[in-house]
Amino acid sequence: xxxxxxxxxxxxFGRIAALxxxxxxxxxxxxxxxxxxxxxxxxxxxGIQGAVGTESKAPVAGATVTATNAETGAQFTATTxxxxxxxxxxxxxxxxDITILSPTGVTTFRRTGIExxxxxxxxxxxxxxxxxxxxxxxxxxxxxxxxxxxxxxxxTELEASTVLSEPETRVRRxxxxxxxxxxxxxxxxxGARPVVTYQRERVYRRQTISEKIEEALEEADERNVxxxxxxxxxxxxxxxxxxxxxxxxRAYALASADLFFTAGLAQNTIFxxxxxxxxxxxxxxxxxxxxxxxxxxxxLIRQNEINLREAWLRTELFGQRLALTAGRLxxxxxxxxxxxxxxxxxQFISDALVNNQMLGLSSNGTGVGAEFDPKNGFRFxxxxxxxxxxxxxxxxxLYTLSEVGYTFTPFALPEGTYRVWFxxxxxxxxxxxxxxGLSFDQKITPAVGLFTRYGIGEADPExxxxxxQRHHFFSAGFGVQNGLVLNPQDTWGAGYAQLQLASGxxxxxxxxxxxxxxxxxxxxxxxxxxxxxKPDADTRFGYVLPGIRFQAAF
Amino acid sequence: MQTLRxxxxxxxxxxxxxxxxVVVQAQDVKVTDPRSVLxxxxxxxxxxxxxxxxxxKMIGRTFLGNNVNPHMVMMSPDGRYVVTGGTRANKAFIxxxxxxQLIKTIQVDIAPEHLAFSPDGRWxxxxxxxxxxxxxxDMQSLTKIKTIPGFVEPLNVTFTSDGSKAYVGNYGAxxxxxxxxxxxxxxxxxxxxxxxxVAKLDPAKYLGEIKGINIAALSNDGRYxxxxxxxxxxxxxxxxxxxxxxKTIRVGKNPWRIYMxxxxxxxxxxNNDDETISIIDTKSNSVAATLEAGSxxxxxxxxxxxxxxxxxxxxxxxxxxxxxxxxxxxxRVGTNVQLETATTDAADENIYLAESTNHEVVIINxxxxxxxxxxxxxxxxxxxxxxxxxxxxxx
Numbered sequence: 001x002x003x004x005x006x007x008x009x010x011x012x013f014g015r016i017a018a019l020x021x022x023x024x025x026x027x028x029x030x031x032x033x034x035x036x037x038x039x040x041x042x043x044x045x046x047g048i049q050g051a052v053g054t055e056s057k058a059p060v061a062g063a064t065v066t067a068t069n070a071e072t073g074a075q076f077t078a079t080t081x082x083x084x085x086x087x088x089x090x091x092x093x094x095x096x097d098i099t100i101l102s103p104t105g106v107t108t109f110r111r112t113g114i115e116x117x118x119x120x121x122x123x124x125x126x127x128x129x130x131x132x133x134x135x136x137x138x139x140x141x142x143x144x145x146x147x148x149x150x151x152x153x154x155x156t157e158l159e160a161s162t163v164l165s166e167p168e169t170r171v172r173r174x175x176x177x178x179x180x181x182x183x184x185x186x187x188x189x190x191g192a193r194p195v196v197t198y199q200r201e202r203v204y205r206r207q208t209i210s211e212k213i214e215e216a217l218e219e220a221d222e223r224n225v226x227x228x229x230x231x232x233x234x235x236x237x238x239x240x241x242x243x244x245x246x247x248x249x250r251a252y253a254l255a256s257a258d259l260f261f262t263a264g265l266a267q268n269t270i271f272x273x274x275x276x277x278x279x280x281x282x283x284x285x286x287x288x289x290x291x292x293x294x295x296x297x298x299x300l301i302r303q304n305e306i307n308l309r310e311a312w313l314r315t316e317l318f319g320q321r322l323a324l325t326a327g328r329l330x331x332x333x334x335x336x337x338x339x340x341x342x343x344x345x346x347q348f349i350s351d352a353l354v355n356n357q358m359l360g361l362s363s364n365g366t367g368v369g370a371e372f373d374p375k376n377g378f379r380f381x382x383x384x385x386x387x388x389x390x391x392x393x394x395x396x397x398l399y400t401l402s403e404v405g406y407t408f409t410p411f412a413l414p415e416g417t418y419r420v421w422f423x424x425x426x427x428x429x430x431x432x433x434x435x436x437g438l439s440f441d442q443k444i445t446p447a448v449g450l451f452t453r454y455g456i457g458e459a460d461p462e463x464x465x466x467x468x469q470r471h472h473f474f475s476a477g478f479g480v481q482n483g484l485v486l487n488p489q490d491t492w493g494a495g496y497a498q499l500q501l502a503s504g505x506x507x508x509x510x511x512x513x514x515x516x517x518x519x520x521x522x523x524x525x526x527x528x529x530x531x532x533x534k535p536d537a538d539t540r541f542g543y544v545l546p547g548i549r550f551q552a553a554f
Numbered sequence: 555m556q557t558l559r560x561x562x563x564x565x566x567x568x569x570x571x572x573x574x575x576v577v578v579q580a581q582d583v584k585v586t587d588p589r590s591v592l593x594x595x596x597x598x599x600x601x602x603x604x605x606x607x608x609x610x611k612m613i614g615r616t617f618l619g620n621n622v623n624p625h626m627v628m629m630s631p632d633g634r635y636v637v638t639g640g641t642r643a644n645k646a647f648i649x650x651x652x653x654x655q656l657i658k659t660i661q662v663d664i665a666p667e668h669l670a671f672s673p674d675g676r677w678x679x680x681x682x683x684x685x686x687x688x689x690x691x692d693m694q695s696l697t698k699i700k701t702i703p704g705f706v707e708p709l710n711v712t713f714t715s716d717g718s719k720a721y722v723g724n725y726g727a728x729x730x731x732x733x734x735x736x737x738x739x740x741x742x743x744x745x746x747x748x749x750x751x752v753a754k755l756d757p758a759k760y761l762g763e764i765k766g767i768n769i770a771a772l773s774n775d776g777r778y779x780x781x782x783x784x785x786x787x788x789x790x791x792x793x794x795x796x797x798x799x800x801k802t803i804r805v806g807k808n809p810w811r812i813y814m815x816x817x818x819x820x821x822x823x824x825n826n827d828d829e830t831i832s833i834i835d836t837k838s839n840s841v842a843a844t845l846e847a848g849s850x851x852x853x854x855x856x857x858x859x860x861x862x863x864x865x866x867x868x869x870x871x872x873x874x875x876x877x878x879x880x881x882x883x884x885x886r887v888g889t890n891v892q893l894e895t896a897t898t899d900a901a902d903e904n905i906y907l908a909e910s911t912n913h914e915v916v917i918i919n920x921x922x923x924x925x926x927x928x929x930x931x932x933x934x935x936x937x938x939x940x941x942x943x944x945x946x947x948x949x
Contacts (some may be wrong), residue, residue: 153661173890267889319886320868375872375884407845409879415843446804446841482804482841488750488787519756 046091047121048114051084052100055129059084063100065126070095070112091116098124099136110136173198228260229554232345234294236547238283242532243541247286254280256296258309268316277306287543289533290499290507292351294547295344309364325369331385332359334369335401335421339441340451340479341495345551347479349527352497352509357473358435358455360425361399363389379405379419387427399425416442416449433458437473447483451495452476459502469502489517506534521554584613584654588633592897592906593939594915595627595638595948596932602627602638602647603932604654605915607899607940610928614654618647625667626948629941630693631675637691639666639680646680646689648696658696662689668769668948670711670720672735679720679733681708688722690738704740705731710769710811714794715776721792723767723781723811730770730781732797746781746790747802760785768811769947773836774818780834782809782823789823789832791839801839805832813854815861815876816902816944822861824851831863831872833879843879847872853895855945857902857920864907866893871907871918885923887916897938898945905945908935 048067052060065086067076071094078086093116100109109132116122177185177192185192233255240248261273280303282294292298301307312327325334336356341347344354351357367385381403391397405419418440425433437455444450457471477495485492494512508531515525527547534540585591585604591613594603600622601615618624622640629636629651636649639662646666648658663685670679671693678691682701688708690700707726713735714720722731728749732742746767753760765784770792772779779792782805789812791801806825809832814821820842821834829849835842848865855862860882863872869891875882887893887909896907898920905918913933917926937948 319884320870321884375881377880407880409843414841415845415879443844487752488804489752516752518752520759522755 044093044118046093046116046118048088048091048096048098048116048124049121050086050124050126052080052086052126052128053084055127057127060128066099066101067091067114068097068099070097089121093118098126100126100128107136107140108133110139222264225261225263228262230256230258230260230345230551231553232256232296232549232551234282234296234349234547234549236283236294236349236527236529236545238287238543238545241530241542241544243539245287245541247283247543250283250286252281252283252285252294254278254282254294254296254300256299265313266315268320270314271312272314273311274309275306276309277304279304283543283545287531287541288535289509289531289543290501290505291357291497291509293349293529293531293543293545295349295351295354298351321373321375323371323373325371325383327366328364329367329369329385330361330364331367331369331383331399331401332361334371334383335359335381335403336419336437336439336453338439338451338453339417340449340493341441341453341475341477345553346491346515346523346525347493348477348495348511348513349525349547349549350497350509350511350529350531352499352507353475353477353495353511356421356437356439356453356455356475357497357499358437358457358471359401359421359423360433360435360457361385361387361423363387365389365397365399366394367399377407379403379407381405387425391427395426397427399423399427410442414443414446416440418442441479445483447480449479449481450476451479471502472498472500474498487517491515491517504536508532521552523549523551523553525549525551582653582655585651588629588651589900589941591940592915593627593629593636594908594931594935595624595937595939597623597625597910597934597936599933600624600640601932602636602649603935605928605931610917610926612928612931615932616649616654616656618656619643619659622647624936626669626937627939628669628671628946629939630678631671631673633941635693637669637678639669639682641665641667644682644685646678646691646698660689660691660696660698662691662698663687663701668710670713672713672717672720673715674717677735677738679711679713681705681711681722683707683709683725686726688733700738702733702738702740706766709767712770712772712779714772719794719797721770721772721779721781721794723769725766725768725784726764727766728783728786730767730779730792742797744792744797744799746783746792746799747786747788749786765808771812771814771821773814778836780812780814780821780836782812784808784810787825789821789834803834803839803841805834805841806830806844810851813856813861813945813947816856820876822854822863824854824863826851831861831874833861833874845874845879845881848884852893852949853945853947855896855898855905857898857905860920862896862905862918862920864893864896869893871905873923883923885918885925887925888912894935895937895948896945897940897943897947899940900942900944902944906938906940908938910934910936 052063061080061082063080065078067088076088078088080086096114096116097112098114099107102108109126109128175194175196177188178195179189179192235253237251238247256278259275263271265271276299278300282297284292284297310329312325312329314325316323341353348354365386369383372380384398384400386394386397387399388397401423403419403421405417407415407417409415421437423435435457439453441449441451453475455473459469459471475497477493479493481491492514497509499507511529513525513527515523517523529545532542590607592605592607596603601617603615604613606613621642623642624638625641627638633651636651638647644664646660646662650657662680663682665684666680666682668681676693678693680689686705688702689698692699705722706724708722709725710723712721718735720733720735729743729745731740734741767781767783770779770781779794780789782789787807789803789805790799793800805823807827809823809825812821812823821836823832829847830844831847832841833843847863848868848870850866851863852866853864859876861874861876869888871885873882891909891911894908894910896905898905903920907916909916915928915931939946
C-alpha cells in the first residue's frame with residue numbers, strides 16, 4: 001500500500017507550513033480540471049478524435065459531444081464542425097464515456113469505456129442510428145432506476161433511525177423483605193417479613209412515533225367513560241287463530257334504546273350502568289299471554305321515561321378466578337346463560353325462549369353476584385338481590401340464586417354447557433318459595449346446537465290447596481350459526497316453550513327467527529311466533545305473530 | 555546435523571503455534587451443540603440472547619447494531635447459523651452458532667419480520683411486510699440472490715416438506731401466495747375465501763385496516779395447509795397437491811392464526827375479538843370445540859398433551875386438555891406484565907415464554923405448571939426459539 005508522509009521539518013511550524021504547501025498545490029489543480037477541459041497542454045495527455053454522421057453517413061454538424069471521465073466524473077465537451085468532425089485534444093489518461101445530446105437534451109448516443117492513454121489520440125467515428133439512440137435511452141432509464149433505488153434506500157435508512165429511544169418510567173408492584181430494623185431487602189433475610197410495595201423503574205422500550213401515539217390514545221380511552229348504545233325497534237303483527245279476544249289483525253311496535261356506560265376504575269375493576277328508555281305498544285298490552293311475547297316488554301316500566309336498569313361495580317379477585325358484582329342489577333341476566341336462547345336482542349324475541357320462567361324474578365334491585373371460575377370447565381355462581389322494590393328491608397325481599405355449570409365435549413361432540421340452578425325468594429309473606437332448574441346448550445355440529453331448559457317453581461302460597469303444587473316450565477330448540485346461513489355472520493333458530501302453572505293455566509309457544517347481520521353494528525331479524533294459551537279449562541286463545549326487529553348496537 | 559536441528563526447532567515451533575491456535579479456537583466456541591441453546595430475540599437491546607437449556611444460564615448475547623429491532627430468530631436446519639431479520643434496519647443478520655459472532659449482514663427489503671428455511675437449509679426466505687416482498691438468501695454463499703415481489707404484507711413463509719414450494723400468508727389480503735422454490739417466483743395466488751356480499755354495507759370494517767392471513771400452516775403429512783383469515787373469521791383448508799381450497803371452516807371472531815398440534819390431530823385458532831379458541835379437528839376439518847380464553851392472545855404451545863394459550867396483556871397462560879378438549883386451568887405469570895411468544899423444547903416438557911415487561915424468560919413446566927423465571931435476558935425479549943422445536947413461531 002502506498003503511504004504518504006509529510007516532509008521532515010525541524011519543528012511544528014515547519015510541519016504546518018509543509019502541510020499548507022501540499023494542500024495549496026493540490027487544491028487548484030483539482031478544481032481546474034473540469035473547469036478548463038480543453039486546455040492545450042502538451043504534458044502527457046491523450047485525445048479522442050473523429051466524425052459524427054448519420055446512418056447514411058451524412059455528417060452531423062453542430063452536435064455537442066461530451067467525454068466523461070469514468071473515474072473522476074470530469075466532463076469535456078466539443079462541438080462538431082461542418083464535416084461532423086470533433087476533437088478532444090488534451091484529455092487526462094483514463095476511461096471515458098462518450099455521449100451526444102440532441103438539441104432537445106435527449107441522449108442519442110452513448111459509448112462507454114473508451115480508453116485514453118498519454119500522448120496518443122484515439123480515433124472514434126460515430127454513426128448515430130436508431131439502435132444507438134435506443135441503447136442510449138435504455139442506459140438513461142437504468143441510471144434513473146438506480147437513482148430512485150438509492151433514494152428509496154436513503155429514505156428507509158432515515159425511517160430506521162426515526163425511533164424514540166428515551167427510556168420510559170413505570171411503576172411496578174414488587175415484593176421486598178423488611179427486617180425488624182425497617183431495612184428493606186430485595187431477597188429474603190433472617191427475621192424479615194415480605195411486604196408488597198411499589199417503585200419506579202426505567203423501561204427501555206424503543207417505540208416509533210406511531211406506536212407512541214397509538215399507546216397514548218389507548219391510555220386516554222381507558223381513562224374515559226366508554227359509551228355504548230343498543231337501539232332496537234321491534235314490530236309485530238298479531239292475528240288471532242283461536243279464541244275471541246278483541247285483539248286481532250293488529251300491529252304493535254316497541255322501540256327501545258339502551259345507553260351503556262363503562263369505566264375502568266382500577267385493575268380488573270369496572271363500573272357499568274345501563275339506562276333504558278322505551279316507547280310504543282307491545283302485543284303484551286293487549287294479549288294476556290302467560291309469558292311476554294316481546295322480551296323487551298320486561299324493560300318497560302313507564303312509557304317514554306328513562307330508567308336506570310342496572311348500575312354496578314365488578315371486580316375480579318384471586319387471579320381473576322372470583323368475580324364480584326355489586327349494585328343495582330338484574331340477577332337473572334347472569335344466570336342460566338344458555339348459548340342459543342338467552343338474548344332478546346339477537347336471538348328469540350319471545351321471553352319464553354329467552355329466560356327460564358321459573359327463575360321468577362320480575363324486577364331489578366340492589367344485589368350482589370359472585371362467580372368462581374377455576375378455568376377447568378366448572379363454573380360456580382351465587383347471588384342475592386332485593387326482589388321487591390316496595391320492601392323496606394332486604395330481609396323481607398331476599399331473592400337468591402345459585403348455579404353450577406360445566407362445559408365439556410361429550411361423546412366426541414363439540415362443546416356443550418350443562419347447568420343446574422336453585423333459587424329462593426321470601427317476597428311472599430310467611431314462606432320461602434323455591435325453584436330449581438336445569439339447562440343445557442350442546443353443539444351437535446360446529447354449526448348447529450341444541451338447547452333445553454326445564455324448571456320447577458313452588459306455587460304462590462295464597463290458597464292452601466296449592467301450597468304443595470308446582471309450576472312447570474320447559475323449552476327446547478336449536479340454533480344455527482357459522483353455517484347453513486345466507487351470510488357468514490347470520491344466525492337462525494327455532495324453539496318451543498311450554499308453561500304450566502299450578503293453577504292449571506297453560507301456554508304453548510313456538511318461534512322461529514332468522515337474524516341477518518347486515519354490518520358489525522346493524523342487525524335485521526324476522527320472527528314468526530305462535531302462541532296458544534289456556535287460561536282455564538274452558539277458554540283458549542291463540543295468536544300468530546310475524547315480526548321484524550331492527551337493531552343497532554355500537 | 556545443523557539441518558536436523560533446524561527442522562526439529564521448526565517442527566516444535568509449528569506444534570506450539572497449532573496448539574495455541576486450538577486453545578484460542580476452543581475459547582471462542584461458545585455453543586458446541588446447537589440443540590442445547592434457547593435463542594431469545596431482544597427487541598430493544600437489539601441482540602440475540604443465547605441461554606443454555608440445561609444450566610438455564612445465559613451464554614452470550616450477539617449485538618446486531620443500533621435501532622435494528624430484531625423480530626424473529628431461527629436456527630438453520632444444520633444448526634450452523636442463527637438468523638434474524640432486523641425490522642427497523644431492513645437487514646437480515648447471520649450469526650455463527652458456534653462462536654455467536656455476527657458474520658454477515660444482508661440488505662433486504664423494508665421491515666423484515668418472519669422467516670423460514672427450506673427443509674434442506676439451502677434457502678432462507680425473509681418476509682418483508684412493508685416491502686411487500688420476500689427476500690431469498692442463499693445459505694451457501696450467504697448472499698441475497700433475489701427479492702420476490704408481488705405480496706401484500708407477507709407475514710409468514712411455510713415450505714413444503716420436499717422444499718419444492720413455499721406458501722406465504724399475506725396479512726394485507728385474503729390470499730396465500732405459492733412460490734416455486736426452484737425458480738424463486740410467485741406461482742399462484744390462492745384466495746382463501748370470498749368477502750361476503752354484505753361487506754359493501756360495512757366499509758368501515760372491510761375497507762379500513764385489512765386483517766388477512768398470518769400464516770398457512772402445514773398438516774403433519776404435508777398434504778394440507780390451514781390458513782386463518784382474521785377479517786373473514788374462517789380457516790381455509792388448502793390441498794397442496796392442487797393448491798386449491800377444499801374446505802372453509804368458520805371459527806371465532808378475528809382469528810390471529812392457526813397453530814398445529816404436534817400429533818397433527820388438531821389446529822387451534824386464537825380468536826381475539828370474542829376471546830375464544832377454536833379447536834379444529836384435522837380429520838373431519840371441522841370445529842371440534844370453541845372454548846373461552848383470554849384477551850390479546852399471541853400464541854399457542856403444545857406440550858404434555860395440553861395446549862398453552864398465551865394471553866398477552868392479562869398475564870395468564872390458559873391451559874386446555876387436548877384429550878378431552880376442555881379447559882385445564884390457567885397459569886398466572888404475573889400482573890402488569892406483557893407476555894410475548896414462546897417456544898417448546900424438543901421433548902415437549904417445558905415452554906419458554908418471553909415476558910417483555912421484566913425482561914425475562916419464564917419457563918413453564920408443562921406437567922406441573924410450575925414456573926421459573928430467568929431474569930435479565932436482554933431488553934424487551936420478544937420471542938424465543940429452540941432448534942427442532944415444533945412450536946417455533948413469532949407474533
